Amino acid sequence: MDSTADETVDPTTASTAPDPATDEQSPSRRQQLLDQEGDAAADYLEELLDIVDLDGDIDIDVENGRASVAVVAEGADLAGLQRLVGRDGEVLEALQELSRLAAQARTGERSRLLLDIAGWRGQRRSTAARIAAEAVERARATGEAVELEPMPAYQRKAVHDAVADAGLRSESDGVEPNRFVVVLPD
Numbered sequence: 001m002d003s004t005a006d007e008t009v010d011p012t013t014a015s016t017a018p019d020p021a022t023d024e025q026s027p028s029r030r031q032q033l034l035d036q037e038g039d040a041a042a043d044y045l046e047e048l049l050d051i052v053d054l055d056g057d058i059d060i061d062v063e064n065g066r067a068s069v070a071v072v073a074e075g076a077d078l079a080g081l082q083r084l085v086g087r088d089g090e091v092l093e094a095l096q097e098l099s100r101l102a103a104q105a106r107t108g109e110r111s112r113l114l115l116d117i118a119g120w121r122g123q124r125r126s127t128a129a130r131i132a133a134e135a136v137e138r139a140r141a142t143g144e145a146v147e148l149e150p151m152p153a154y155q156r157k158a159v160h161d162a163v164a165d166a167g168l169r170s171e172s173d174g175v176e177p178n179r180f181v182v183v184l185p186d
Contacts, residue, residue, distance in 0.1 A: 030065075037067035037103035037111050044102035045071060045115075048095070054080045056117075063114065069099065070116040081118040089124070089152070092117050114154070121154060128155040132162035132170075135183040139168060143185045150178040159183075 038060035049056055049071070056073040073081050085092045096115040103111035116122060128151065135146040148159065156172055159181045163170040169184045 031062070033107055033109055034062045034065075034067045035060075036107045037109075037113050038062070038069055040103040040106035041067065041069045041099035041111075041113055041115065044099055045069065045095070052084075054084070056081050067103070067111070067113040068116070069113060071118065073118065078118055084117045085120045089120060092120060093152070124155055125158045128158035129162045132159040132181075132183070133166070135159075135181075136163055136166040136168055139183045139185040145185065146183040147173075148181045148183070150174065150180045152177075153179075156181050 042058045042060055045058055054073075055077040056071045059070045059072060061068045061070075071081060071084070083091070084095060086094075092115065095117070096113070099115050100111040100113050103113050114121070131148060135148055139146045151159070156179065160170050160172075163181075163183050168186065170181050171184070172179055173182050174180050
């Protein structure tokens with residue numbers, strides 16, 4: 001396995017400087033930063049929607065300690081938002097990075113904001129959970145490791161979570177953009 005690209009953090013080598021966005025000593029400060037991230041991203045996305053003449057509602061939330069912004073719509077407006085997802089989510093990924101930069105510019109802190117448009121990431125997470133369940137079954141049935149197709153980080157995270165919930169272990173291997181999950185048998 002490629003240990004240099006491991007997604008886990010070794011606490012013995014991690015920086016001991018407190019990160020204001022995750023500092024457990026100041027939950028109100030952390031919540032304030034997350035709210036500011038969401039607001040900055042929402043402002044940026046509102047302007048973008050105006051420029052490209054698309055309609056959509058923006059939902060701001062905090063999920064798993066990260067600011068989360070979703071652009072949602074119904075009917076014909078939903079079809080228009082699909083253009084902001086792009087092929088395989090490429091436009092969505094770019095917009096997420098731009099939204100993170102907008103949040104960083106406002107807060108002065110690195111942002112880990114998650115952006116979803118038209119429910120695309122949610123659908124991909126569901127698909128990843130289904131793939132994980134199938135891989136868990138194969139790993140248990142064969143007693144061998146199961147390598148999945150390459151996928152983006154947020155999908156790998158969904159797979160790792162689903163595999164852990166099923167009581168097995170998994171790890172990521174490879175180098176971006178071809179990084180993939182390996183589901184390990186009992």
